[in-house]
Amino acid sequence: MTAPTSPPARRTRVVVVGGGQAGLATSWFLVRDGVDHVVLEAGTAGHEWADTRWDSFTLVTPNWHCRLPGYAYDGPDPDGFMTRDQVVEWLAGYAPTFGPPLREHTRVTSLAESEDGGFVVEAVGPEGPESWAAEAVVVCTGGYHLPIVPPWAPAVTRAVTQIHSADYVAPDQLPGGGVLVVGSGQSGAQIAEDLHLAGREVHLALGDAPRVARFHRGRDSMTWLAEMGLYDTAVAQYPGGATAREKTNHYVTGRDGGRDIDLRRFAVEGMRLYGLLEGLGADGTRLAFRPTLRAALDSADDVHRSICRDIDRWIETHDVPAPPGVAYEPVWEPQEEPTSLDLAAAGVSSIVWAIGYRPDYRWVRAGVFDGTGRPTHTRGVTSVPGLYFLGLPWLHTWGSGRFLGIAADAEHVTGHLTGRAGPALTEPASALARRVSPAPAASSVALAG
Structure with a gap:
């Protein structure tokens, strides 16, 4: 019996692994810059917010923290705390605003460097095995796996x-x-x-x-x-x-x-x-x-x-x-x-x-991990050219693993990937705090006293 052959590789410049907030934020910048790419998501976009949070879950950060590239919370309670279902609804509204090339129900099974440069990404999608050849890969699967x-x-x-x-x-x-x-x-x-x-x-x-x-x-x-x-x-x-x-x-x-x-x-x-x-x-x-x-x-x-x-x-x-x-x-x-x-x-x-x-990157065959299995990087940029990580806790700042810090990190990683230079689009959190949720007015202070 003849052994099954791998499907021919589809070619794209960038493969983004993961369709949560980090993967979608990465895609937003790549769409803006006209970079050919695909986002491979094992479930549905943002599904972990519904799958791994309990019924009474609420955010522990104020709603104004909820912002992604080109998209921010604009509801009536910026200083409140969205429930799980409200976060799911808010996040579901993001992808339609820019149309990412998203392939849902497509689980990546391996990522390896190819012999002729770039990477080969193997996955299983709705129609069976598929293979992707890419110049660069951005891993956006978070840091909480096992x-x-x-x-x-x-x-x-x-x-x-x-x-x-x-x-x-x-x-x-x-x-x-x-x-x-x-x-x-x-x-x-x-x-x-x-x-x-x-x-x-x-x-x-x-x-x-x-x-x-x-x-x-x-x-x-x-x-x-x-x-x-x-x-x-x-x-x-x-x-x-x-x-x-x-x-x-x-x-x-x-x-x-x-x-x-x-x-x-x-x-x-x-x-x-x-x-x-x-x-x-x-x-x-x-x-x-x-x-x-x-x-x-x-x-x-x-x-x-x-x-x-x-x-x-x-x-x-x-x-x-x-x-x-x-x-x-x-x-x-x-x-x-x-x-x-x-x-x-x-x-x-x-x-x-x-x-x-604990992290589980056994599917990534590249020498970028420390003794604990965590990727080594500088703000998401690894020592392997073209391989990036995004959405990790403390990837660069305290906000990196949260909505508030994703945009700045995604802008940095995609800028490094494309060589795009220019002033940062992302507004610093310190400026956002003053603008979106200003300190109490003098009159309210007097009243509180």
């Missing part, structure tokens, strides 16, 4: 249901009884809150995630930080440089108009808090925790206060009108450091793992 769970998770008693935060939808998807949420980053803290508000008994194992005030001095903290230039500051300029990429994002929520997430308040209301989860006993039901609860709470509060002080200094230095701040005072202190939890005795029937993801 959900992380502890290697010993399969040894947990089968009486306990286990899911990853990527698969969490709503409290009623879990069996009755208590729920252990492991991880206190953005997803873990918000899922714990969602379960808590639904009346579930929640146990939360904390990591080292920091927290931030939702509002300070009459304005959203992230708007202050944007005006202060933090979303425009390159990662190399942060203390520790590229190590900033490893930091966990601050937990906060946009739910019900936005508010702080105060784990101490949850404890007062009955949530059980623990330190870092360390392991599982031989019986498959008893978990061990490190005595780090108090340190984790104190550290998160220290970051909260530090950010508020930074905002205060900015206000004073630039003589910005703003109402006085309110100092945070802890509402609860742990009386002990719990170091164990018997799942059966405590009635815990479910575990939600919210401890992150």
